[in-house]
Amino acid sequence: MPELPEVETMVRGLRSRVKRKTITNLWTDEKKIIHHPSFNFFKKSLIGQTIVDVERRGKIIVFKFKPKGFLLVHPKMTGHFLALKEKPSSSYLKKKSAHLMLVLSNDLYLVWTDQRKFSRIEYWPDKTISEIPWLKELGAEPLELSFSEFNRLMDNRRTRVKSWLLDQRFIVGVGNIYANEVLWSAKINPEQPVIELSKDQRKKLLIDLKKILKRAIINRGTSVAEYRDISDQEGHYANYLKVYGRPGKPCPRCGREIIRKMTGSRSTYYCPKCQA
Numbered sequence: 001m002p003e004l005p006e007v008e009t010m011v012r013g014l015r016s017r018v019k020r021k022t023i024t025n026l027w028t029d030e031k032k033i034i035h036h037p038s039f040n041f042f043k044k045s046l047i048g049q050t051i052v053d054v055e056r057r058g059k060i061i062v063f064k065f066k067p068k069g070f071l072l073v074h075p076k077m078t079g080h081f082l083a084l085k086e087k088p089s090s091s092y093l094k095k096k097s098a099h100l101m102l103v104l105s106n107d108l109y110l111v112w113t114d115q116r117k118f119s120r121i122e123y124w125p126d127k128t129i130s131e132i133p134w135l136k137e138l139g140a141e142p143l144e145l146s147f148s149e150f151n152r153l154m155d156n157r158r159t160r161v162k163s164w165l166l167d168q169r170f171i172v173g174v175g176n177i178y179a180n181e182v183l184w185s186a187k188i189n190p191e192q193p194v195i196e197l198s199k200d201q202r203k204k205l206l207i208d209l210k211k212i213l214k215r216a217i218i219n220r221g222t223s224v225a226e227y228r229d230i231s232d233q234e235g236h237y238a239n240y241l242k243v244y245g246r247p248g249k250p251c252p253r254c255g256r257e258i259i260r261k262m263t264g265s266r267s268t269y270y271c272p273k274c275q276a
């Protein structure tokens with residue numbers, strides 16, 4: 001699933017290509033990925049809209065229009081954009097699992113591919129972002145977070161620290177890859193309750209979280225599965241992963257074998273010595 005660094009990479013790539021461009025046409029073969037409003041209204045309203053900017057909120061891509069309105073694109077499991085300079089063939093669209101295409105005034109074809117079809121796309125013509133109920137529930141952006149705010153979000157939380165990191169109501173953008181990596185980096189056991197973390201542990205956790213997310217953005221994200229940038233290129237952060245996807249390999253810090261533990265459908269990877 002694309003996490004903050006992958007979505008940020010998409011947004012940065014999109015911004016330079018789509019800013020001040022107008023949507024001249026659109027295509028879909030899967031109307032159900034448009035969650036709001038109805039597909040016919042979606043198509044009728046979006047054509048003719050000029051994109052003023054593209055932003056990220058957590059793991060969500062937000063296209064802003066002039067004079068108002070915005071398009072939300074939540075990649076969920078496997079969604080990502082491809083920006084093409086030529087009109088793609090129908091066989092290409094099929095091969096790439098494309099389900100939506102926006103044609104822009106600079107002859108750019110913005111193709112939304114989503115193998116698993118879990119992505120969520122919404123168009124809101126006359127609301128602000130703060131008026132959308134499910135967006136209002138989202139927590140803080142980790143790269144903009146002060147320690148006092150981070151500490152306050154942890155107040156009295158008995159939940160395990162890894163679950164807390166993944167819960168988008170506290171902080172946004174962290175998924176399974178970066179939660180595992182940051183806990184290894186900060187030498188914190190994933191199952192330790194948040195309430196038991198010392199002030200020093202919390203400080204280290206926030207510092208390492210920011211450091212790892214920034215480093216992953218510089219490396220254009222992690223492509224361990226379907227994720228690609230808008231030029232269909234892989235991110236390079238997989239080369240720097242210390243524990244995620246490395247069960248049985250030696251811990252890069254102490255040499256002990258990395259453990260994989262299943263919690264529900266999610267894998268937790270950690271070093272039993274460094275993160276005791």
Ligand SMILES: [Zn+2]
Pocket residue numbers: 251252253254255256271272273274275
């Ligand atoms: Zn270790």
